[in-house]
């Protein structure tokens with residue numbers, strides 16, 4: 361696992377956006393796994409800027425989002441489909457027809473989950489999966505105790521997650537407690553993974569994910585098993601890491617070697 365510790369939210373966003381840009385420049389038809397939440401917003405803004413300045417084009421990419429609330433129509437302002445349209449898709453040259461998000465209104469959810477897995481497979485698998493991390497260590501909506509081998513399915517959100525996401529909903533508005541999420545096993549099949557975390561609220565989850573034991577109690581800890589996972593943190597999120605200095609030193613050496621080439 362590569363652990364990159366940067367000064368602040370902006371640096372994390374720029375670093376993350378560059379990783380995605382590199383992937384797209386290498387292969388314009390890349391399959392990107394995308395995430396919602398507040399963490400990726402500055403990164404998405406960087407991607408929008410890159411498209412506007414013609415640094416990259418997202419015209420040929422195919423995207424799969426991690427999750428969607430069950431019971432919210434795509435046009436509901438808090439659905440993850442609306443979120444992605446608003447913050448990334450409609451602001452870039454991405455082809456909406458190539459963007460995939462689980463169907464939150466599916467009658468047959470089991471079939472919808474299976475279809476989603478098959479669509480990822482048909483697209484050739486995910487080249488780069490972007491992840492945030494929940495305060496409790498969840499990735500996608502794979503809450504603690506999720507099977508580390510799980511596939512796309514319906515999950516019941518933890519009280520903590522419902523509480524953390526309440527800020528996005530108006531007072532009294534229906535807030536789903538169920539979601540369709542790609543499983544941990546599905547996420548782990550991505551060829552590369554980029555997890556970003558910023559701010560003090562993520563300190564404990566990051567510590568458990570990066571240095572804790574591999575455990576379903578912290579779903580993000582599975583990334584320790586991925587051969588090509590990068591975790592990008594700001595100082596606050598990284599502050600409790602025991603080996604913090606070592607991670608910074610590794611990156612320093614990595615940059616020094618890259619400059620020498």
Ligand code: GLP
Pocket residue numbers: 395396397398399400426427491492493494495499500501521525
């Ligand atoms: C949400 C999403 C996750 C996201 C996490 C953290 O519930 N399902 O994909 O990573 O919670 O969100 P935030 O970045 O807003 O802290």
